[in-house]
Amino acid sequence: MSFTVAIDGPAAAGKGTISKAVAVHFGFAHLDTGLLYRAVGAKVLAGADPVAAARALDPADLDGDALRTAEVAQAASRVATDPAVRDALTAFQRGFAARPGGAVLDGRDIGTVICPGAQVKLFVTASAACRAERRWKELQAQGSDMTLETVLADVQARDARDAGRATAPLAAAADAVLIDTSDMSIADAVARTIAVIAAAQKSLQG
Ligand code: CDP
Ligand code: CDP
Numbered sequence: 114m115s116f117t118v119a120i121d122g123p124a125a126a127g128k129g130t131i132s133k134a135v136a137v138h139f140g141f142a143h144l145d146t147g148l149l150y151r152a153v154g155a156k157v158l159a160g161a162d163p164v165a166a167a168r169a170l171d172p173a174d175l176d177g178d179a180l181r182t183a184e185v186a187q188a189a190s191r192v193a194t195d196p197a198v199r200d201a202l203t204a205f206q207r208g209f210a211a212r213p214g215g216a217v218l219d220g221r222d223i224g225t226v227i228c229p230g231a232q233v234k235l236f237v238t239a240s241a242a243c244r245a246e247r248r249w250k251e252l253q254a255q256g257s258d259m260t261l262e263t264v265l266a267d268v269q270a271r272d273a274r275d276a277g278r279a280t281a282p283l284a285a286a287a288d289a290v291l292i293d294t295s296d297m298s299i300a301d302a303v304a305r306t307i308a309v310i311a312a313a314q315k316s317l318q319g
Contacts, residue, residue, distance in 0.1 A: 114210060115210065115213060116141075116215040116216075116232050116317075117215070117216055117218070117230075117231040117232065118218070118227050118235070119218055119223035119224035119225050119227070119233065119234045119235070119286070119289075120132050120218070120219040120220075120223065120234075120235045120236075120306075120309060121220060121221055121222065121223050121225070121234075121236050121237070121240050121260060122219075122221075122236055122283075123241075123250070123275070123283060124186070124244060124247070124248065124271050124275075125239075125244035125268060125273045126294060127247075127248045128219040128220075128237050129147075130299055131237060132217045132219040133238070134303040134307075135217055135306055135307060136217050136312065138303075139217075139307075139310065140215070141211065141214065141215040141217045142214070143179055143198070143216070143219075144205055144206065144210075144216065144219075146182060146218055146220035146221075147189065147220055147221075148204070149167075149170060150189035150198075150202070151180040151185050152166075152170055152175055152180060152192045153202075155179065155185050155188065157188055157191075158184065158185065163195055163198050164197045167192070167197075167198040167202055168201045170202070179301035181255065181256070182255075183252065183259060183264070186267070187267065187270070187271065190275055192304060193221075193275070194278040194280070195280075196280040199280055199281055206220075206223075206227045206228075210223075210231070216262045221275055221283040222281035222283070224286035225284055226281045230312075232313050233290075233309060234288055234289040235289055235290050235291075235292055236289040237294060238291070238292070238293050238294070239293060239294045239295040241265065241268060241272070242265065243294075245261060245264045245267075245269075246261065249264040273307045281309060290309050292305055
């Protein structure tokens with residue numbers, strides 16, 4: 114039987130870090146759905162048509178540090194406003210979510226649009242200042258010379274575009290558990306998520 118965990122939230126809230134740890138803990142497969150949009154964004158920066166790029170996306174396109182740049186993140190958030198791009202990526206995500214053995218998917222619209230029937234939904238957030246500082250540290254480690262102010266402006270622009278778009282905007286599902294990681298360690302955020310999932314599994318087992 115499939116068991117799906119949907120983790121949504123804004124940029125650098127900790128979704129990926131929590132998802133990876135949870136996947137290891139429960140033996141679930143993990144899909145970072147942001148990588149799909151980043152891969153399409155990267156192809157568009159290289160001159161491709163967004164919808165054609167989304168339809169032709171190959172799992173091999175999801176590898177690589179080149180997708181982690183701020184420029185690709187912005188391109189991802191622009192292509193993500195196109196309903197035809199989102200449509201082209203839906204079947205792959207739903208197929209992944211239905212894997213036997215369980216799956217965790219993180220993104221913006223997993224609990225609301227991709228997997229509205231997910232057994233567990235979480236909305237992970239943190240203050241914009243906190244998220245910008247986390248992302249800035251990551252970019253610094255990659256050798257980027259972006260200032261904290263630029264990273265903050267970037268994160269805020271992306272949040273506004275993601276939350277304001279007409280199709281599948283960034284939003285918490287009505288039945289999502291909210292986790293604000295601003296003052297939480299990674300270990301605490303992971304422990305809290307594991308507890309939510311374990312409780313859902315227990316109640317399903319009756
Ligand atoms: O996937 P998402 O963009 O939501 O965030 P992430 O890549 O999991 O986390 C962004 C950065 O914040 C990573 O460097 C994490 O190590 C860090 N982080 C943190 O400092 N405290 C947390 N509670 C969660 C993540
Ligand atoms: O790691 P971070 O949270 O900064 O970004 P990401 O999860 O890699 O997502 C990059 C961009 O893809 C987001 O700003 C969204 O515009 C878009 N995205 C989306 O629209 N729907 C998803 N399920 C995942 C990402």
